[in-house]
Amino acid sequence: MTRLLLAAIFAAVLCANAQASPATREVPLDRMAFTHPAASLSFEDRLLFEKGRVIFQRLWLPAPVFGMQRRMDGLGPHYSASACARCHIRNGRGSAPDTRLGLLRMALPVTIAGENGGAEGPDPNYGRQIHLSTVHQHRPEAVLAVTYAERPVALADGTSVSLRAPTYRLTDLGYGPLHPDAVVSPRIAPPMIGLGLLEAIPEREILALADPMDRDGDSISGRAVILKDEASGGERLGRFGWRATQANVFDQTARAFADHIGMSSFVLPAVWGDCQPAQTECREAAHGADPHEIETYSFHMAVLYSQQVAVPARPEADDRVFVEAGCAACHRPRFDLPPTEDGPARIIHPYSDLLLHDMGDGLADDAGREWRTPPLWGLGLTKTVNPDAGFLHDGRARTILEAILWHGGEAEAARNAVVNMSADDRAALLAFLESL
Ligand code: HEC
Ligand code: HEC
Incomplete structure (x- = not known):
């Protein structure tokens, strides 16, 4: 009897696995590869996705605008870019910063360092x-200069690779000095594929991978970011942003409108965006359409769009060297998503654990050494989608190999494995990464 029951359960599990479909989509692997809606979207949701695309690409205008375009104003007064798509280029990542080329669409989050590495606000x-930008010739907040110093790294087989180490300098601060404990953390925009799938990973699966005290002794800890939810007083897992500071796409979108573009929404209704009381000219400037510069309907479309960009399907490739070098300890190949009301169980291959890891001094900025493992899906299409794209949080790495050689801290052993690899194994590793 028990045996029969077990057999039935086993069959049911097998069946569920058989139904679990990969969540990728066959699309042309060209420069528009990251612009397609997820295959699972219903016909109705596809229409909403297209509306979201318009919002994501719209260039917002300085207020006031009258007539037909009045719903498009509200930019700034201080802003980093005038559209989502100016930073997330064709939904891929941002361009590596380059002062000479004027490519400086970075986010420059600033926090006051508190005790124990915490942020005070x-x-x-x-x-x-x-x-770095303002409307109507308001005083800019600062000018950013980036310079790079080349640092050669010798690989065991005699190959030499040059890493470029950035130095960021903020000058011409327009509103007085920064707070003495202020830390600025320059970042480029990450790619926009598969974000709804990352949201659907059950929280307990990510928490189960965290090992902050390194109890299993593999030198890889992994820390989950637990965010306080101000509205409910509850706790949520941080998943998005280079340091996992946002719990979901909705919150990140609200912050993006307010902090990067200076647009108010029903979530963050301040019409002056991020301007502080001391920045009076900004606070008193004309603002956009009422009651919110970004209409609530448009806001929801932008969220849906951001969640539902398809992950392009790729051919199977040999991951032997990737696994042997220890990359998969953080870049977790697979998660199984449970079935939902809208669809069956799915298997995803993001190559991330969504946890923070100490990546050593080389990648550290003033705000710390920890970074969230970025998903590697779509990695091989990075330069196809945006030829100026850089790798890592601030785009400093020009190639995938450079990105690997910047790894340190918990990832030191994996990096050293790559330094000491035969040329053949390294080629196999890079071929695998290019296949993603
Ligand atoms: C100034 C450049 C810039 C603009 C404009 C911008 N973003 Fe971003 N975006 C970023 C950066 C940088 C990050 C990473 C943030 C971090 O590390 O905290 C990011 C992260 C995100 C993420 C999380 C992705 C992930 O994998 O963690 C989403 C979703 C997102 N942006 C949506 C939007 C939307 C929607 C808009 C328009 C309303 C927008 N962004 C406008 C730079 C930008
Ligand atoms: C201890 C965890 C850990 C291990 C082990 C690890 N990585 Fe990473 N990886 C990260 C983190 C965290 C980042 C982001 C660092 C940053 O942006 O500053 C990253 C970034 C990357 C990037 C750049 C991704 C992007 O979107 O720009 C690539 C490529 C990469 N890793 C490949 C590898 C390979 C290949 C290995 C094995 C040789 C490996 N990693 C081992 C945690 C890890």
Whole structure:
């Protein structure tokens, strides 16, 4: 009897696995590869996705605008870019910063360092971000200069690779000095594929991978970011952003409108975006359409769009070297998503654990050494989608190999494995990464 029951359960599990479909989509692997809706979207949701695309690509205008375009105003007064798509290029990542080429669409989040590495809040003069642009010739917050120093790294087989180490300098601060404990953390926009799938990973699966005290002794800890939810007082897992500071796409979208573009929404209704009381000219400037600069309907479409960009399907490739080098300890190949009301169980291959890891001094900025493992799906299409794209949180790595050689801290052993690899194994590793 028990045996029969077990057999039945086993069959049911097999069946569920058989139904679990990969969540990728066959699309042309060209520069538009990251612009297609997920295959699972219903016909109705596809129409909403297309509306979201318009919002994501719209160039917002300085207020006031009258007539037909009045719903498009509200930009700034201080802003980093005038559209989502200006930073997330064709839904891929942002361009590597380059002062000479004028490619400087970075986010410059600023926090006051608190005790124990915690953040105490925004800068009293500048807010949550430093913005390099303003509308109507308001005083800019700062000018950013980036310089790179080349640092050669010798691989065991005699190959030499040069890493470029960035130095960021903020000058011409327009609103007084930064707080003495302010730390600025320059970042480029990450790619926009598969974000709804990352949201659907059950929280307990990510928490189960965390090992902050490294109890299993593999030198890889992994820390889950637990965010306080101000509205409910509850706790949520951070998943998005280079340091997992946002729990979901909805929250990140609200912050993006407010902090990067300076648009108010029903979530963050301040019409002056991130401007602080000391920035009076900004606070008193004309603002956009009422009651919110971004209409609530449009806001929801932007969220849906951001969640539902398809992950392009790729051919199977040999992951032997990737696994042997220890990459999969953080870049977790697979999660199984449970069935939902809208669809069956699915298997995803994001190559991330969504946890924070100490990546050593080389990648550290003033705000710390920890970074969230970025998903590697779509990695091989990075330069196809945006030829100016860089790898890592600030785009400093020009190639995938450079990105690997920047790894340190918990990932030191994996990096050293790559340094000491035969040329054949390294080629196999890079071929695998290019296949993603
Ligand atoms: C100034 C450049 C810039 C603009 C404009 C911008 N973003 Fe981003 N976006 C970023 C950066 C940088 C991050 C990473 C944030 C972090 O590390 O905290 C990000 C992260 C995200 C993420 C999380 C992705 C992930 O994998 O963690 C989403 C979703 C997102 N942005 C949506 C939007 C939307 C929607 C808009 C328009 C309303 C927008 N962004 C406008 C730069 C930008
Ligand atoms: C201890 C965890 C850990 C291990 C082990 C690890 N990585 Fe990473 N990886 C990260 C983190 C965290 C980042 C982001 C660092 C940053 O942006 O500053 C990253 C970034 C990357 C990037 C750049 C991704 C992007 O979107 O720009 C690539 C490529 C990469 N890793 C490949 C590898 C390979 C290949 C290995 C094995 C040789 C490996 N990693 C081992 C945690 C890890």
